[in-house]
Structures are given as C-alpha cells and as structure tokens.
Amino acid sequence: MDPITNPYAPGAGTQPPELAGREALREAVRIAIARLRLGRPAKSMILVGLRGVGKTVLLERMRLDAEKEGIHTLRIETPESRSLPALLAPQLRLALLRLSRVExxxxxxxxxxxxxxxFxxxxxxxxxxxxxxxxxxxEPGxxxxxxxxxxLTALLEQVGVAAREANTALVMCIDELQYVQEEELSALISALHRCALDRLPVSLIGAGLPQLRGKAGSAKSYAERLFDYPEVGPLSESDAATALVKPAEEEGVSYEPQAVQEIIRHTRGxxxxxxxxxxxxxxxxxxxPITLADVQLAAREAIAALDESFFRVRFDRLTPGEKRYIRAMAELGPGPHRSGDIASLLGREVTSLAPTRSNLINKGMIYSPSHGDTAFTVPLFDEFMKRSMPQQDWRHTEQE
Incomplete structure (x- = not known):
C-alpha cells in the first residue's frame, strides 16, 4: 500500500489518528475545569502510567479541549536539568499578557x-x-x-484573581512531572492548595511515571486529597482494535480479524x-485487507523499529552496572520483582545494589510499586533486554 497515505503516527507525543479509550478521562477533566471556572471545588489531576501508554498525547488533547472552551493553559515539559520556576515564569507571563487584554x-x-x-x-x-x-x-513586598x-503562592493567587475576573481559568499542563525536584513540587502543591482554598480558578493537569504518587505525597502530606491520580494503562482489546482499524478504514483499507488479534498480542494494547x-x-x-501473513512479515521491522526508537534511547543512558541490574530483572520476567531476587541473580547483597537501584529510579527506568518491589517503567522492556544482552555473562560480573 502507498506509504504516503499510511495513517499511523508512531512518535514521541505525536497525536495518533484515533485517540481510543480515553473518553472518560477527557470528560472528567472537562467537568473539573468547568466547575473551577464557576468557582466550585474541583481537584487537580495527575495522570500516572508507564512509558508508551499515551500520557503525553492525552495531556495535550486535554489542553486543546480546554483552550477550545476559552481556558488559558500552560504547556510545559519538565526536563531533568531545568528548575520548575524557570519553566513556569515565561509561560505565566504569556498567560498574564493574554489576560491583560480582557478589560x-x-x-x-x-x-x-x-x-x-x-518573583x-x-x-x-x-x-x-x-x-x-x-x-x-x-511591587515591593x-x-x-x-x-x-x-x-509562588502569591504569584499564582494574582494569576487566579485575573483569570476569575476574566471569567476563565488557568490550567497548567505539566508533563514528566516526576523530574521536578521535591522542594519545587512541594511549593507548587502548596500554591495550588492555597488557590483551592480561595476558590481561585487555577489548576494542574500533570502527567508522569507511577512513582509520582509517592513523590507528591512525600512533598506534601495533603497531596492525596488535592489531586486525583487516574492511571493511564494499555487499551482494552476493543479499544486497541479501534485505534488500529479505524484509521485504516478512513483510508479505505481493512484488516483480517486474525491480523488485528496478532498485533494486539504483540503490543499488549x-x-x-x-x-x-x-x-x-x-x-x-x-x-x-491487511492479512495475518502481512503482520507476521512486518514483525521483524516493527520490533527493530521499537528497539531503536523506543527502547535503545533509554538503554544507552545506563551505566554497565545499571544494565546488568535491569538485565537481571528481565531474566525474572515482566515484574514486579523483589529486590532480593534481583540481587541473588547478580550474586550480590541487596544493600550493595541500593545505589544502582536508586539511580535507575531517578532516571525513570524503574519504580517501586510497593516496598521492596521493583518494576520497569517501560512496557516489554524485559523482552528488549533479552534481545540486547542474550549472553549470560552479566550474572556475576565484578562490581564497578
């Protein structure tokens, strides 16, 4: 078929042709923002989930939904190397300049x-x-x-008052929120709390990895009451089929049912x-139609593309010791895994591997779903690691 009309859009944060299975979350955000605009209580929201589940895509779609309703939004992606104040300041300036045009x-x-x-x-x-x-x-003071x-509290209060007087709201859409330093996250939560107490129309729609729940709670104990934390996961089988089939149908192309099932089996939704x-x-x-044979023939190219574009960019950031750690995790399967089991495979004590585990968490490669457990933040990373490090010489390598 003509590659020029290929409807699919794999890419970092690229909007897919069909955003299936996220309608309920979009509606929940729409209602929360509408309530906020009316001066009614509404929780901020932090989307949590693994890599590749579409958090960035969903966050941007929610932002655009809000903009269509006349809401002022900030679009921020948090890198590991920038402070939150540096990211917020220019975006708040733009919002205030826009608000200043409302008499x-x-x-x-x-x-x-x-x-x-x-500030x-x-x-x-x-x-x-x-x-x-x-x-x-x-203005002094x-x-x-x-x-x-x-x-930050004083600044957001001023922005909130301006938004209220303009009959709108300010929604900060912040991606990769787990990279915000705890002191800065604490300040942001405190400022949002004050705005909520004052019924000012200022809110946060954030997105990040699963460890963000615990990080927000550590920053401020009341964060669990200030935010909702909907989990963004893989699509159901029916939604996955819709995401796959509908864009093709709009180009006049269909799938054999077996071909759809094969893709869902490989991708887990x-x-x-x-x-x-x-x-x-x-x-x-x-x-x-696209057949099962076509999908089977495409498997090598699809896996190679994922290895190079999705997995390896994360793998290449790791030290040799960190690679051995996650290779041991992969040997145990998708996870989660007990830290002791990982250490046993490496022939090491759990305490000696604690710095490695901590570094991997900070790099966003793994997280702890519960005390003593470790899981990948990247789906199917165990399969990639087995392809990338197929030999067994990682097991008992000397300490770095």
Whole structure:
C-alpha cells in the first residue's frame, strides 16, 4: 500500500489518528475545569502510567479541549536539568499578557505581571536558569521574598484573581512531572492548595511515571486529597482494535480479524506500540485487507523499529552496572520483582545494589510499586533486554 497515505503516527507525543479509550478521562477533566471556572471545588489531576501508554498525547488533547472552551493553559515539559520556576515564569507571563487584554481583568493581570517581576528577580540568585521578560516594575513586598513556596503562592493567587475576573481559568499542563525536584513540587502543591482554598480558578493537569504518587505525597502530606491520580494503562482489546482499524478504514483499507488479534498480542494494547506495528503492517501489505501473513512479515521491522526508537534511547543512558541490574530483572520476567531476587541473580547483597537501584529510579527506568518491589517503567522492556544482552555473562560480573 502507498506509504504516503499510511495513517499511523508512531512518535514521541505525536497525536495518533484515533485517540481510543480515553473518553472518560477527557470528560472528567472537562467537568473539573468547568466547575473551577464557576468557582466550585474541583481537584487537580495527575495522570500516572508507564512509558508508551499515551500520557503525553492525552495531556495535550486535554489542553486543546480546554483552550477550545476559552481556558488559558500552560504547556510545559519538565526536563531533568531545568528548575520548575524557570519553566513556569515565561509561560505565566504569556498567560498574564493574554489576560491583560480582557478589560475586566486588565488591572489584575497587570498586578500579576508586577508579581512575576518580583518573583523572577527575588529567585534569580537561587534559580539561575530563570529567564523571563519583565513588562512592569515589581511591587515591593509582592512575591519577592526569595522563598519559593511563599512567592509562588502569591504569584499564582494574582494569576487566579485575573483569570476569575476574566471569567476563565488557568490550567497548567505539566508533563514528566516526576523530574521536578521535591522542594519545587512541594511549593507548587502548596500554591495550588492555597488557590483551592480561595476558590481561585487555577489548576494542574500533570502527567508522569507511577512513582509520582509517592513523590507528591512525600512533598506534601495533603497531596492525596488535592489531586486525583487516574492511571493511564494499555487499551482494552476493543479499544486497541479501534485505534488500529479505524484509521485504516478512513483510508479505505481493512484488516483480517486474525491480523488485528496478532498485533494486539504483540503490543499488549500499548498505544505507542500499536502505532508502530500498524505502520509497518501497512507498509508491508500490498493490498486490502491487511492479512495475518502481512503482520507476521512486518514483525521483524516493527520490533527493530521499537528497539531503536523506543527502547535503545533509554538503554544507552545506563551505566554497565545499571544494565546488568535491569538485565537481571528481565531474566525474572515482566515484574514486579523483589529486590532480593534481583540481587541473588547478580550474586550480590541487596544493600550493595541500593545505589544502582536508586539511580535507575531517578532516571525513570524503574519504580517501586510497593516496598521492596521493583518494576520497569517501560512496557516489554524485559523482552528488549533479552534481545540486547542474550549472553549470560552479566550474572556475576565484578562490581564497578
């Protein structure tokens, strides 16, 4: 079939042609934001899930849904190397400038810009990566104490008042939230809590890996009451079939039922994998319908593409010791696994491997679903590790 009309879109955060199985979550967010706009209580939301389940895609779709309703949104992806204040400041400036064009909110938005000037100036010493244009002079005593928690609270309160007066809301959409430092996450949660108490229309829709629940709770004990934490997982069999079949049907192409089942079997319903397999099955097929034989023929290309584009980029960030650790996990299967079982395979004591495990958690490769357990954050990574390190010389290698 013509590769130019191939409808599938494997890529980091690339919107798929059919966002199947996420309707309930989108509706929950829509209702929460609508309540917030009316001054009614509504929890912020943090989407948690493994890599490849479509959290980034879903977060962006929710943001666009909100923008269509006249909501002001921030779009932020948190890298490991940037501070949260540095990421928030320029985005809040843009939101305040937009709000200042609404006559009823102009005065309050300008006050917010003064708060932002004080915030950026006072925290520049501590967070040297803050770079933001200052449109107005700071107002002494407004968000300028140099204390992140207090200053961020004062700043978001000013933004919230401006949004309220403009009959809208501000929704911060922050991806990869697990990379935010605990002190900064604590300040953000505290600021959101104050806005919620004051019934100000400021909210967070975040996304991150499963360890984010525990990290938020450690940052502030009341985080569990301030947020909902919906889990974004693989698609059900029917939703996976829809995500695969519907885009092809819109191009006049169908699938044999056995071909659909084979792709779902390989991908386990993970959205990113479905896109990759759909792409390669399309490229291999010569005519409609796409058959089981086409899917089987495409398997090598699909697996190779996932290895290079999805798995290896994470694998290559690891040290030799970290690779051996996750290779031992892979030997035990998909997981979760007890830390003692992993250590036994490596011929080491659990305590000696604790720094390695901690580094892998910080890199977002693994997480602890419960005390003493360890699991991959990347679906099917155990299979990749067995392909990448098929020999057994990883078992009893000397310590690094």
């Amino acid at each position: 009823s909110a102009k005065e309050y938005a300008q006050q917010g810009l003064r708060a932002l000037a004080g 950026a100036t006072a925290l520049k010493v501590k967070f040297g990566d803050i770079e933001v244009g200052l449109d107005l002079e700071p 407004l968000a300028d104490n140099g204390d992140l928690e207090g200053d 993970y959205p990113y994998f479905l896109q990759e397999w759909g792409k390669h099955a399309w490229d291999v097929a010569t005519e409609s």
